[in-house]
Amino acid sequence: xxxxxxxxxxxxxxxxxxxxxxxxxxxxxxxxxxxxxxxxxxxxxxxxxxxxxxxxxxxxxxxxxxxxxxxxxxxxxxxxxxxxxxxxxxxxxxxxx
Numbered sequence: 001x002x003x004x005x006x007x008x009x010x011x012x013x014x015x016x017x018x019x020x021x022x023x024x025x026x027x028x029x030x031x032x033x034x035x036x037x038x039x040x041x042x043x044x045x046x047x048x049x050x051x052x053x054x055x056x057x058x059x060x061x062x063x064x065x066x067x068x069x070x071x072x073x074x075x076x077x078x079x080x081x082x083x084x085x086x087x088x089x090x091x092x093x094x095x096x097x
Contacts, residue, residue, distance in 0.1 A: 024077045027070035034084030044069040046078035049084045051095065060096040
């Protein structure tokens with residue numbers, strides 16, 4: 001499936017899988033929960049995850065997808081967690097606003 005089709009909602013299972021994927025691994029970092037949710041795309045695993053935190057009694061989420069792809073799921077999970085930690089360290093709660 002082409003990048004443009006996914007970008008403009010010409011949909012397919014890959015985009016759906018990214019949003020609804022069960023976390024492969026979760027870690028807590030500075031009060032945030034980082035979930036790695038890589039998905040299969042063109043025979044490789046796409047870096048993808050969710051950073052979440054309860055703010056003023058409301059659960060906030062920031063979903064991210066990066067261009068990085070890996071042949072193995074374990075590598076994609078590790079990088080997804082590292083990217084989530086990087087987001088928390090650089091942006092903190094600002095990523096929700």
